[in-house]
Amino acid sequence: MNEPAVRSPKMAVTRKDVARYAGVSTAVVSYVVNGGPRNVSPATEARVRDAIAVLDYRPNAAARALKLGSSRLLGLILPDNSNPFFTELAHAVEQEAEALGYAVLLTNSDGSQAREQAHVRNLAARQVDGVFLASVQFDPDVAALEVADIPVVLLATNKAAPGFASVGTDLREGARAAVKHLIGHGHTRIALAMGNTAAGGVDDRELGWLDALTDAGLGEGPIVRSLFTRAGGYAAGQRLLASAERPTAVFVSSDMQAIGILRALHEAGLTLPEDMAIVSFDGSTDAEYSWPALSTVKQPVRAMAQAAVSALVGQDKGTPSRHGVIASELVLRRSCGCP
């Protein structure tokens, strides 16, 4: 309590002051403050900590935070953080990045391209080591990425973008397999409940639905389009019920929409899956807990995360223009009519 009194209160306490007070080198003070890189004996550490307390030593905030062990950081830009598919993908990316010593900062574009671009700039300005971008756009604006001057990997995309590594699911084949499965249950009038893909492209899930119908020589069932949300699916379900020739099965482009459709069908008093069979897409946890549990095309979330992390900061770093397309898996539960 005496020592600090001799100092002017305005004069900043330095690492040197702490070293002198504790009778150690400034390097030892650093080791204690930073928790390394070298070990310090417990007795010495106690002396240094005592000196820090007595002198009220405070390194500056950023330096202090860094010294406390700030990680290398990656940014992850999601189009919609309220969609479980994306939160599960984010979770897998966090785990894969953590295994390589990176922490992940998440941002949510919430459907807005302007917000997406602002996030790219913000992350670049905070000097993250790289960015994963799951774009709100069918065809991401790569010019906006190039100015950021940090490595970017496009995630959950079905378009290759020259100059950028990208990773996506084989949506078309996944959808084809799902519809083929419904056909195997004997359905011949199979609807499509499609999410509203951004302007500028036909979603591959729609093409996969068509492929399966064509392969089987079946005509197209009705198509209902809605937002990729539960509320969107609910409205789509009501439109399906009102179809002139009601389908007996529906392929749905996301679990979220399928959960909304289930509500509409339950409310209309249908017995499921007997009155309407469903296969959805994504394979998020929600699909397992709906009633009936949803048969769904599971997107390869873990494999996508691994490929994206590898492309950004791992083994495959520095291979731009490489577009990885990963297969999905049909998970069968009760909504399709399986026992």
Add this chain to the structure above:
Amino acid sequence: MNEPAVRSPKMAVTRKDVARYAGVSTAVVSYVVNGGPRNVSPATEARVRDAIAVLDYRPNAAARALKLGSSRLLGLILPDNSNPFFTELAHAVEQEAEALGYAVLLTNSDGSQAREQAHVRNLAARQVDGVFLASVQFDPDVAALEVADIPVVLLATNKAAPGFASVGTDLREGARAAVKHLIGHGHTRIALAMGNTAAGGVDDRELGWLDALTDAGLGEGPIVRSLFTRAGGYAAGQRLLASAERPTAVFVSSDMQAIGILRALHEAGLTLPEDMAIVSFDGSTDAEYSWPALSTVKQPVRAMAQAAVSALVGQDKGTPSRHGVIASELVLRRSCGCP
């Protein structure tokens, strides 16, 4: 086109070069590049931009990103980004922060205190303007926050923490109202399905359940504890079904758990809500789309977000130790037995 040719291609163009070419001070170059802090006349700005283009001046990546319009940033640390309650809270915080000109970086502690503390340090090191912390702990470790030396507001907490502003829901009163409602439907044996609150405290939802039973002169129904997840709820539902004296109603501490319980009850062939009435907690979108739709205590997500943003960077900034407790709202759907 002549001017650049006289420069060695390896020699970096500096701000000074731009200033000399444009016939302005280096400060003016900065104002143009940074968009301030002082205004520059349109004619001068055009001259500077021309010089930048001719000389191909490129400030470093971070400076460039900043000049492109990097926002002020806040960090938001969530305990579990897979819980819709937290993603909905994050969404509300993003919107409230955006209204004040801030973007939000999200991090996910995924139930780990070590990860939570690393996120605090990482965000501090990237010099965010403040951090919202929804802790994995019942009683957050504020010492770890103090070293970060950035403003922190505790979010979704029920404990006041001296020195920090904090915002939470009135869990106890919300739970009491939910259980009172079940009692109003004639139930006398009401179970509690409780999430596993971190060591060191009794969750206020449990106290609220007890309050309502005590007020009505009813004995305690069985208590089943599980993770705050769908899978946890599913296991809890199976234990409820196996109870020696099966309850006729259950109050559940989260929508996630309630969705898992619904699955267990459906699988056991129960008719809902007749065979088992349910009121859950959180009021996330999921609760609206389960079958039957869940009556639930809606947490005041929007009001919490407003209060937290106000405390961190808005009107109520600089009022540490202030603990805001916000009332919840009982939303009645079908799972409680309401028509």
